Amino acid sequence: MNAAIRVEARKLARSRVGMIGSLSLVAGTLAMLGGITAATASGNPDLIAKAGPAAALDWSGLLSSTAQVTAAGGLLGSGVVLTWMFGREFADGTITGLFALPVSRARIALAKLTAYAAWVLAVNLILTLGLLILGILLGYGIPTADAWAGLGRQCVLGVLSGAIATPVAWVATLTRSLLAGVGCAIGLVLVTQVAVLAGAGGWMPLAAPALWAMSNGTAVTDLQLALALGAALTFAALTCVSWARLQLNR
């Protein structure tokens, strides 16, 4: 199992998808936040009205903007990397080489998910550190206790956004298609946005992490957050089962 995790981690670390995905989620998010802050500081009334709580030029505004960006961008970016990790084996044809090995395919799928989880955690830790530096550079000072808690919630939101992307791994496996997985990632983002607008609330596992982070932890219960994690684990398990039963009959 350790061997499979090392192999999957190396594949991800050496890939362009992994590199571009990491850059997009970290540098892309920070650049977007810089842009939002600059636009807010310029005093554009339309933008300030649209941004709502994110328009405040302090830690609270910065964290609110970040949560909004991560809720959509984090889910999509993580989903694209995850679908690549699974779908590329079918697209590149390397799936044939993953049979007839002493490491079962279920364990290979689990190794992929483990490497992905480590990547999501690393990217979000770096993003949170970047956010801290950005806030200080913007002159918001050393974070207060509330701001530290917000930074922690942001990191958890990033990780949970990566977790709720797990259905794409299952879809890429069932369809043997990388693009179908990407389509699923886009679909997850759309469903999440529509669910939030429709007021589905914390009982919608896809929306719960973002609502939790944006409400400073007040709008979503621990049980609702646990459900989001449970849904992620369910799709991870389904993916492993599908890999165990895989046949190359199409």
Added chain:
Amino acid sequence: MTLTFENVSLRFPGGAGVHELSFEVTSGEIVALVGLNGAGKTTLMRLTLGMLRPHRGIVRLFGHPLRGLPPARWAEVGALIEVPLAYPELTVRENLRIACLLRGSDPSCVQEAVSRWRLAPVADRRFHRLSLGNRQRTGLAVALQHRPRLIVLDEPGNALDPASVIVLRDHLTEQARDGAAILVSSHHLDEVARIADRILLMNAGQLIGELDPAGRDLERVFFERIRVNDEQRATEGEPTP
């Protein structure tokens, strides 16, 4: 017996597939599988490696039905079916290393494989930058570096230059001498006749007999056997694939 097929059948939704396949490959034996495109050679090999599960019959590896094969025994198998276990973003050496890791084999086999397959000049080049021939040599090195007891190769001579064909031939002969059971498919009848102990002839999803590797005019005999089988099946009302 290293590999055994007992009345194995598999039918795909479109109607194609393989029917009542029975044969054995024993330790130290090189068995070649020949047939026209679409005859079912790759399907047979996929059944051997668990990529497909038969609807009827049993495939046995090392005496175990495939489903009951202890996972560790897969480390004794080396295969190249269509696409090698090699990733474009990794170098040749890295690809050899990950195959080694996944099989739990001795890491020293990587350097040995690089030397044997003359991959040193491209060992640190990423796989996606290799020529087709070098990709095939890398794939063969990945499949064979751990000195497996069962070797399954689908058209291993594809894209190889004459020098690499000799390396492949020598390697397979040496492995068989050391006790490996080898199943190899090929379109090059002359080539398989040089190394094979037996040649299985496949047509329309069925094994229709054997060709004598020492026989004369192998190509003519091959086509004649296919023609006779096609006519026979047409008479019996079986569809031609």
